[in-house]
Every structure is written in structure tokens, then in C-alpha cells.
Amino acid sequence: xxxxxxxxxxxxxxxxxxxxxxxxxxxxxxxxxxxxxxxxxxxxxxxxxxxxxxxxxxxxxxxxxxxxxxxxxxxxxxxxxxxxxxxxxxxxxxxxxxxxxxxxxxxxxxxxxxxxxxxxxxxxxxxxxxxxxxxxxxxxxxxxxxxxxxxxxxxxxxxxxxxxxxxxxxxxxxxxxxxxxxxxxxxxxxxxxxxxxxxxxxxxxxxxxxxxxxxxxxxxxxxxxxxxxxxxxxxxxxxxxxxxxxxxxxxxxxxxxxxxxxxxxxxxxxxxxxxxxxxxxxxxxxxxxxxxxxxxxxxxxxxxxxxxxxxxxxxxxxxxxxxxxxxxxxxxxxxxxxxxxxxxxxxxxxxx
Amino acid sequence: xxxxxxxxxxxxxxxxxxxxxxxxxxxxxxxxxxxxxxxxxxxxxxxxxxxxxxxxxxxxxxxxxxxxxxxxxxxxxxxxxxxxxxxxxxxxxxxxxxxxxxxxxxxxxxxxxxxxxxxxxxxxxxxxxxxxxxxxxxxxxxxxxxxxxxxxxxxxxxxxxxxxxxxxxxxxxxxxxxxxxxxxxxxxxxxxxxxxxxxxxxxxxxxxxxxxxxxxxxxxxxxxxxxxxxxxxxxxxxxxxxxxxxxxxxxxxxxxxxxxxxxxxxxxxxxxxxxxxxxxxxxxxxxxxxxxxxxxxxxxxxxxxxxxxxxxxxxxxxxxxxxxxxxxxxxxxxxxxxxxxxxxxxxxxxxxxxxxxxxxxxxxxxxxxxxxxxxxxxxxxxxxxxxxxxxxxxxxxxxxxxxxxxxxxxxxxxxxxxxxxxxxxxxxxxxxxxxxxxxxxxxxxxxxxxxxxxxxxxxxxxxxxxxxxxxxxxxxxxxxxxxxxxxxxxxxxxxxxxxxxxxxxxxxxxxxxxxxxxxxxxxxxxxxxxxxxxxxxxxxxxxxxxxxxxxxxxxxxxxxxxxxxxxxxxxxxxxxxxxxxxxxx
Ligand SMILES: Nc1ncnc2c1ncn2[C@@H]1O[C@H](COP(=O)(O)OP(=O)(O)O)[C@@H](O)[C@H]1O
Ligand SMILES: [Mg+2]
Numbered sequence: 001x002x003x004x005x006x007x008x009x010x011x012x013x014x015x016x017x018x019x020x021x022x023x024x025x026x027x028x029x030x031x032x033x034x035x036x037x038x039x040x041x042x043x044x045x046x047x048x049x050x051x052x053x054x055x056x057x058x059x060x061x062x063x064x065x066x067x068x069x070x071x072x073x074x075x076x077x078x079x080x081x082x083x084x085x086x087x088x089x090x091x092x093x094x095x096x097x098x099x100x101x102x103x104x105x106x107x108x109x110x111x112x113x114x115x116x117x118x119x120x121x122x123x124x125x126x127x128x129x130x131x132x133x134x135x136x137x138x139x140x141x142x143x144x145x146x147x148x149x150x151x152x153x154x155x156x157x158x159x160x161x162x163x164x165x166x167x168x169x170x171x172x173x174x175x176x177x178x179x180x181x182x183x184x185x186x187x188x189x190x191x192x193x194x195x196x197x198x199x200x201x202x203x204x205x206x207x208x209x210x211x212x213x214x215x216x217x218x219x220x221x222x223x224x225x226x227x228x229x230x231x232x233x234x235x236x237x238x239x240x241x242x243x244x245x246x247x248x249x250x251x252x253x254x255x256x257x258x259x260x261x262x263x264x265x266x267x268x269x270x271x272x273x274x275x276x277x278x279x280x281x282x283x284x285x286x287x288x289x290x291x292x293x294x295x296x297x298x299x300x301x302x303x304x305x306x307x308x309x310x311x312x313x314x315x316x317x318x319x320x321x322x323x324x325x326x327x328x329x330x331x332x333x334x335x336x337x338x339x340x341x342x343x344x345x346x347x348x349x350x351x352x
Numbered sequence: 353x354x355x356x357x358x359x360x361x362x363x364x365x366x367x368x369x370x371x372x373x374x375x376x377x378x379x380x381x382x383x384x385x386x387x388x389x390x391x392x393x394x395x396x397x398x399x400x401x402x403x404x405x406x407x408x409x410x411x412x413x414x415x416x417x418x419x420x421x422x423x424x425x426x427x428x429x430x431x432x433x434x435x436x437x438x439x440x441x442x443x444x445x446x447x448x449x450x451x452x453x454x455x456x457x458x459x460x461x462x463x464x465x466x467x468x469x470x471x472x473x474x475x476x477x478x479x480x481x482x483x484x485x486x487x488x489x490x491x492x493x494x495x496x497x498x499x500x501x502x503x504x505x506x507x508x509x510x511x512x513x514x515x516x517x518x519x520x521x522x523x524x525x526x527x528x529x530x531x532x533x534x535x536x537x538x539x540x541x542x543x544x545x546x547x548x549x550x551x552x553x554x555x556x557x558x559x560x561x562x563x564x565x566x567x568x569x570x571x572x573x574x575x576x577x578x579x580x581x582x583x584x585x586x587x588x589x590x591x592x593x594x595x596x597x598x599x600x601x602x603x604x605x606x607x608x609x610x611x612x613x614x615x616x617x618x619x620x621x622x623x624x625x626x627x628x629x630x631x632x633x634x635x636x637x638x639x640x641x642x643x644x645x646x647x648x649x650x651x652x653x654x655x656x657x658x659x660x661x662x663x664x665x666x667x668x669x670x671x672x673x674x675x676x677x678x679x680x681x682x683x684x685x686x687x688x689x690x691x692x693x694x695x696x697x698x699x700x701x702x703x704x705x706x707x708x709x710x711x712x713x714x715x716x717x718x719x720x721x722x723x724x725x726x727x728x729x730x731x732x733x734x735x736x737x738x739x740x741x742x743x744x745x746x747x748x749x750x751x752x753x754x755x756x757x758x759x760x761x762x763x764x765x766x767x768x769x770x771x772x773x774x775x776x777x778x779x780x781x782x783x784x785x786x787x788x789x790x791x792x793x794x795x796x797x798x799x800x801x802x803x804x805x806x807x808x809x810x811x812x813x814x815x816x817x818x819x820x821x822x823x824x825x826x827x828x829x830x831x832x833x834x835x836x837x838x839x840x841x842x843x844x845x846x847x848x849x850x851x852x853x854x855x856x857x858x859x860x861x862x863x864x865x866x867x868x869x870x871x872x873x874x875x876x877x878x879x880x881x882x883x884x885x886x887x888x889x890x891x892x893x894x895x896x897x898x899x900x901x902x903x904x905x906x907x908x909x910x911x912x913x914x915x916x917x918x919x920x921x922x923x924x925x926x927x928x929x930x931x932x933x934x935x936x937x
Contacts, residue, residue: 052835072368076838083839089832093854102850103840147836154841 001190002063002157003028004049009058011044011214018044020214022058026158027206031184031191035201035237036211042194043086045211046160049192050083051076062157077106082151082189083160086167088143090135096122096146097131103154121153124183141172148180152187159184159191165200177203198238202226210234232276232350240278240348242322248273254349257318259297263347276350283346284324286313286338294341301338315340379763385753386769392812393775396787397634403627403790410623411794420624424632427625429605437606440523440595441588447528449581451683452535453573457565459536460543461551463666464676473684474533479916480688481873482593483893484909485530488691490597491698491902493517497705499694518602527594529687531587535580542576542651543569551667561669579647586640589633590780592876597897607633608782608876615786616880627790630783638778692913699906719907729908732887735803736872737915739888743807744867748860750811751818752826759826760834770819777816781876784813788881803886809877814870818863825859858928865923872916 004026011019019041026032034042047053049060051067051074060068062081067074090099098105101118109117122128125145135143144164151159164180165173181204184191195201201208202222210218210225210233218230229235232243246256248269254261254277261277269275290296299317304326311326315338324340326332399410404421408414424430455474459467492500493515501513516522546569554564570577592608600609607629615626669676698704700715723729751773757763758770776784788809792800799805829852837847875890882891889912896905 047835050835050839052838066368069368072370074368076835077841077843080841081839083836085832085836087830087832089830089836091833091836091851091855102837102842106840106842106846150836150840 001028001188002065003190004158004192005059005061006045006049007059007061009045009048009060010056011041011048011053012056017214019048019055022214022216024209024216024219026190026192028063028190029188030206031181031193031204033193033195033201033205033208034211035195035198035208037237038196040211041214042196042211043162046083046162046192046194049158050081050160051079080154080157081160082154082156082158084144084147084151084162084164086163088147088164088167090138090143090146090150092135094134095131096127096133096135096138099135099146100149100153103150107154117153118149121149124152125149140168141176144168144176148183152183152189156189159187159189161191161193163194163196165195166197173197173200180204202238210237229278229348229350232278232352235278235348235350240280242279242281242284242320242324244277244279244317244320244322246275246277248275248349252344254347256297257320259295261295261297261347262293262344263349264345265349267349267351269349269351274352276352278348278350279322279342279346281312281323282325283342284322285341286315286324286326286332287330287341290341291343293343295344295347297340299338299340301332301334301336303334304332313338378761379765381753382757382763382765382769385750385757386765386772389750389754389769389773389815392808392815393772393779396784396791396812397779399791400627400634400783400787401631403623404631406624406627409621410790420628421632423622424625424628429610433605433607433610436520436599436604437589439520440527440591440599440606441585443520443524444527444531444588444591445581445584447524448531448535448584449539449577451529451532452580453539453570453577454679455532455536455683456539456543457569458676458680460540461546461548461565461569461667462669462673462676464669464673464680466677466680467666470680470684473688474536477530477684477687478533478537479869479920480530480691481875481890481912482530482591483597483873483875483890483897484695484913485526485691486594486597487698487897487902487905487909488695489517489522489526490897491694491704491906492690493522497902499707502707518598520599520604523594523598523604526598527588527591529683531584532683534587535584538580538583539573539576542573546572548667555667561667561672564667575647575651579644579651582640582644582647586637586644589640590637590782590876592782592879593894597894608780611782611786612880615789623786623790626786630780630786633780634778634783637780637783641778695906695909698903699910701903704902704906719903720911723904723908723911726892726904728884728887729889729892732882732889732892733912733915735806735887736889739803739806739810740868740871743810744864744871746807747811747814747818747867748822748863751815751822751863752856752860754815755819755822755826759823760829760831773819774816776813779813781813781874782880784809785877785880788812788877801883801885805881806878806886806888809881810871810874813877814867817870818867821863821866822856822859825856825862828859829855861923861927865920865927868919869916872912 006022006024009019009022010017022045034045036042044053048055048068054073055068058068059066062079067079094102097118100121101114104114104117119128119131122131125148127142127145127149130138130142135146138146147164161180165176168176177200193204202225205222207219208222208225209216212233218225218234225234226238229238229240244256246254246261248266248271249255249260250271251266252262252264254263254266254275256277263277266275297317299315299322302314302316302321304311304313310328311330311332313324313326313332315322315324317340322340332338403410405416405418406414407417407419455470458464459471490498492498495501495513495516495518498513498515498517501515504510504514517526550572551564551568554568559567590608592612595604595606596609596612599605600613605613611626611629611633614629615621615623699719700717701711702714702716702718754769754773758766788805789800792805799808833851833855834847837851842850873890875894878888878891879894882888893905893908893912896908
């Protein structure tokens, strides 16, 4: 299986820079995810790799074959890339069998081989029984499987997925996510996967490329992305929703609203530098009990919402509004002064 | 195992290919198509405008002058014609919009019984040609022969016929009533898209069925109704058949019929005045079409994003539904059942105008035998069929190519192609007909006076409608369906053959059927361009009317209707075209 190398890849639509001088290496056999909000250029990147979109600048190589460089291009149909589209793009006038067999029919393989390979691909996605159905008779999840079977049937060099699960309901999405990851590992095929769902990206990827406005802002293992976001954008995107402005005091302390907050590290920022501090709502506790080593910061309770097992409270700390968890039995009144407590390990310091 | 080896897309080695420069086949198609539609749209109108400033008829020299405009303006008829045109266009618009909006509301928003049937019936009304409607209503409401008039005179002992279809009122009534289904088709989408929650909450606030319609439903659809009304006004302005048959013989002229009379009825013809009037009408139509298209764009801009809980549904209007049911029954009885029955009856009569108990004993096949022995009619039929089938297909093919390029490619110049192809939307048929006369008469190529000039006329005028019909279908084929074929390793041509073409087939077939029906009934241009050498059915049938031969006209109309019904049946059952594919607006 080849790897994929992207160098200085840029795509402009008129004044819009959809993809901005992107560099990326996708190791062979790995699953790399483009994660980012809608409009950040994920689909455009994928389509350039597929050959469906012509780059404005840059170079794309699959293995040691350059497929795009300086205006010279290999046509998409000659790139041997399997692609699963967001809309599935199952041809409605063909049976499931013919949809999946199409890439082999295009390649004029012998009849017997087409049959064998198609049925094998359908077996891989557990759709053998529905081979003679038409797409209109299939559920969303089944159409999805057909799209996957069609993309893998001709043993493509690499696989591309464009938000393949975004049209499925939440439950099915989680099941399919696991299935796709297993399939990818079984085939060992180098895969690029686009999603705007951080959980999905974290769950299935070997490496995640978080994108913002056409640029990769962080490329890392899922765990590193989650644990050590590189900046506020990434942090926000992977669920760090509380942000507090502060000033670095020393290597492990930040001053926020007059309280000295201890943390693991201060992102190599020097003393006196402005920084953004982030803590997840789950790690913010309101209550009386104080664990050893806890940071403490005072605020005013604004709202509290009953969530079944716990309360979610909004607390104003100076000019910052943060979310914190509280026990059901904590006897809180709106407007009262509360102590927000959290462990130094739960704190991340980000450059502004 | 063979099944696990990767297979190359192509046997030959894959190599980087530099971007193509120069004339690629696809840009050649784009340029060729643009030139073709530009020629069709601009050549006749160029000559028309030139002709309006020329002192002599086509190809007879002359010098540039504005005398034609002066002549047209000082024509004693012109003042009356102007007001007639306004009154007729406006009056029929009011009738068509009132009935069309009413039908739209009843069919889309209420639980009136038989709504599906009424929906189908309105399509049938839409398909009834103006010629047939005029014939039927002449038979019903002509002062001397009309059966309703005679019945009323007999029943109430009247001296004089109570109704006269040969009047401004008759023209407005007939045109409005028969155009109502078209209005209905244009307005219905906006009725269908109303969230029924909006109506339901009005009902919950205590407002009744009709108050809800008046205060909620109607205001919500007002932009669509106003824009449709403008369109209907333009249609009235350009209408030929009904004003010509009911008004012109009795001195009631509108712009279009005065143009026709000036160039094709009076002797000697005055091409100068006809082209001058045509140019004025063309300018008016262009301005109105501009405003119409702007209003349509605004409507789509105001369309709100539908949130959750959005529901479309018919409201239960209780016992009122029997009233709405009765209204529909009356409407369709007077537009479909009664007219078709009277034409059928008339086609078996030797003489139309005397009704008594003996009438069924006097019935005869003579009219059918007569018209089938009439060479002009037979040739006209064959020509019409040939034109409808072949020129209709050419028209759809052109529309499909234009639509495909504008919607499915990102080629530079595609916007221009689309714009040029849509130009004839602004052409009143009569104006285009006169332009084609000017453009081709006396030109030493065998076009004028042959069936070709009719093919050119039909195609020119109807490419925009074909384009609108196929565009919807082309847009439904998502880009990704085509991309998926490429990613599977298929060349463009292979994908076109196996994916695009099969998916477009229903749309193309439906567009062809629409063209077939439009071409078969076309009268406004044909009457100017068809002659003894190139007769078409509609003109021959019209001639029966002019000479007052109603029974043969009825027989010919029945034959024509039967042929059209047969084709629609064929299209439905063999080509599997569904009614929902028949988009016009
Ligand atoms: N064909 C196009 N023409 C013009 N702009 C485009 C086109 N395709 C994408 N864009 C723009 O490029 C940006 C990135 O789009 P896209 O790659 O689809 O984002 P994503 O898939 O991350 O949601 C967006 O601002 C979008 O509007
Ligand atoms: Mg996208």
C-alpha cells in the first residue's frame, strides 16, 4: 500500500482560499482524518487528491507516483482511488450488484471474475442478500455499505471517505464507525477520512489533521489532539469549552483574576505573557469538598440546570463565563458566591 | 487468489498529462451551440427591427425611415387596439389567477373529495388547444347557433340570445378559464410549501376556514400569485387564437391580431406597419419578462429555511368541502365534459345550429369522410406529426445540451450560452413569425415556404421551455453520481453512456412529450408561415373556422385530439413518463 504526500497544496475559488498551502504525509496503511468545521476545506482537499478538483498550486504524490504537479495531472479515472461520497452517490437505476460491479465492468474483467469479486466485496460489507435490490429499496445504512463495497471492489491504492456517516442517525453512526475502522484495518489500505464530528475522528483515526480555514492547525494522534490541543481553535473543537484569560506567573502557575492557578506546564510561555487557560466542564467542580492539590477560584453562580445525575452550572469568574458540574444535593442559590475547584492536571495553557 | 491482486485502471502506463490547451471537443460543442442558438434567436429579430425601419417590403430595396412607426401610430384602429389589449390581457389574467389560485388552494390545502382526479383534470384542461375551446364555445354560446343560447331563448321565451361569445367578455372569459390550470400549475408549489402548522394555529385562534384562507394562506402565497399574474398578463398580451377567432371578425382587435391582419389578411399587406407594431410589442414583452424574472428571483430569495416540525398537509375544512367539491365539478364540467361532448356531437352533424328531438337521427359520418378526403388536411396532419416528432426531438436535444453544459460543467462561457438560449422567452409568437418572414422570404435557400421554416420557428420559440423542463431533471442528477463513475475508473464517455444518459432518459422523454403537444397545436406562428406548400393541421382546422364550417372542423378536431391522446397514452404506458415529470413552469 502506498503512502500519500501533499506538498504546498492550495486551492482558490476566485477570492476564496479553500485550501491554503497544505503539507501532509499520510503513512501507508494508516487512517488519517481531516477534522474541522463546515467550510474549512476538507472536501476540497479530498477532491483534489481524487483528481476531481484541479489544485491552484502544489503537488500530490501517491506512493512514488506524482499525480499532480504544476498543472499536469493524472485524470481521476486513472488514479485507482476508491471514494465514498457524502451522498453515497449510489446509481439509482442499477441494482446493488451492478453498482458494485461497475468498476470491474469498466476495467473489462472477465465475467466470472466480476461476479466473484463483486460478491466478495458485498460479503465484506454484509450485503450479499440484497445484491439484486435497487437503491431505492435500501435504508441509509445499507446504501452506505454499497458505496463502501463499490469503493473497495477494485482494490484501490488508497481510499477516500467524505463525511460518510453524516447522513445516518446517531446510533447507526456509532456502529458504522467501528465497522469502517475494522474494515480499513483488515484491508490495510491507506485511507483519508473527512468528518466534522470530533468523536468520530478520535475514535477511528491513526492520525487526525485538524483544519481551520484551509490550513492544518494540528496533526497528531487522537489522544494528543484531545489531551494537548495546540491552540484555542483545536481545544474548542475537541470539547474544551471553558476559556479563562490569565497571565503567566512562572513555569507552573498562571494568575487568573487574582488567583494563582497551578498547572502541568505553561506551553513554554515566559513570565508575564498573556495566555488562555482552558478546563473541561467535567473537571470543574462546585462543592464543599476540597481534594488535595485543588486549584480554587471564586465566582458568582448565574444559572444551574438539572441534568439528571448532576447539575450544570454557569459561573461568572470576573469577565469570564464558565460551565461547571455540581452534585445534585449541593444546595445552591442563583447569585451566590461559589468556589470552583479543579486539579492542576486538568488545566491546559494555550498561546493567544 | 485472483481476487486479491490490485488491478490497474488501464493497461498502458499512467503518466502525468499537462492541461489541455486550445480547442477541446467540449469547448467546440459550447461554441457551436452558442452560435446556433444565437443565430436562431437573433437573426429573425434583427431582420424584424431592420424591417420596421425599411421603406420597402423584404428584399425589395428601400431606404431607412421611421415612416412605418408614424403609419402605425396614425392608424385609426390603433387607439382601440391599445385599450382592447390592456382590457383583454388584464381581464383574462384576473379570471385565470382567481380560478387557478382557487384550484390550487382546494387541491393542495383542503380535504376536498376527489382532489387527485381534479388534479388530473386540470392537466387535461391545460392540454385542450385554443382552437378546440373556441370551437366548442362557439357551438355553445354563439348568438345565432349556440346551443345554450337557444335553450335559454326557448325556455324563457327570449327574443334575443342572452350571451354573445364574440365579444370582449367572451374572449376574456374563455381565455381566463382555459388558462386557469396553467396558473394553477405555477401557483401550486407555493401552496404546497406552506407549513400546515401556520394554518392550524390560525384555526386554533378561532378563525374559520375561509378567514384562514384569506388572512393566512393567501398573504403567504401573495408573492407567487403576483408574479404568476404578471406572467399571465404577458401570455394574454401575446395570445393569438382566441382574440383572432372571437374578436377580429367583429372588429375587436388586440395588438397581436392587428399585426396579423396588417401583414397577412389585408390586401395589399403592409409589412412596414406590421414590423413596426411587432417591434413595439417585442419591447413591451421584453420589459415585462424582465420584471417577471426579477420577481421570481425575489420569491426564491424570500423562501425561508424550513425548520423542524415543518409539515405539509391538507386542512380539514369540514362540510365546506362539499362546496369546494361542487365548485370543481362545475368548473371541469364546463371546461372539459361539456365542450368535448358538444364537439363530438357537432362532428356528426351535417349542419350545426338546429336542435330538436330528431337531432340524433340526423347524425352522419360524412364530416369525417370529407375531412379525410381533404388533401390539405391530410398533408397538414402528416406535416404536423412529422414536425412534432422530429423537430420536437431536435428541440429537446438542443435544450439538453445547453442545460447539461450550463448545469453540469464549469466551462467559461456557459452563462452566455444559457442567456442566449433563453432570449426567445421574450418573443411573442406572432412577432417571431413575422421576423422569420422578413428573414427568409426571397432568400435563395429553400427554407421559406417549406416545412423547414416551421421547424425553425418551433425550435426557436420552444428551446427555452425545453430548457426549463430538462433543467430540473439534470439538476436532480447530483454531481457526485458522475464523480463516483470517474472514481470507479470510467472515462467520461463511458459514464455518460451508463450513468448520465439512463438517468436523464425520463426527463428527456417528458420534455419531448411536452414539445410534441405544443408543436401539434401551434397556431400563432404557423398561420403566418404555413401556406399551400407546407400546410399544418392547426392552420387547416383554423381555415374551417374562418369559412364557418363548424361540423368538419369538429371532425378534424376530434381526429387531432384522438391522435394526441394516443401519443400521450403511448408515452405513459410505453415510455413510462409520469405526470410528475411533466414540468413546464
Ligand atoms: N466549486 C466551488 N466554487 C466556489 N467555492 C467553493 C467551491 N467548492 C468549495 N468552495 C468553497 O471553498 C470552501 C471550502 O469548502 P469545502 O471544501 O466544501 O469545505 P468542507 O468540506 O470542509 O465543509 C468553502 O468556503 C466553500 O464555499
Ligand atoms: Mg464537505
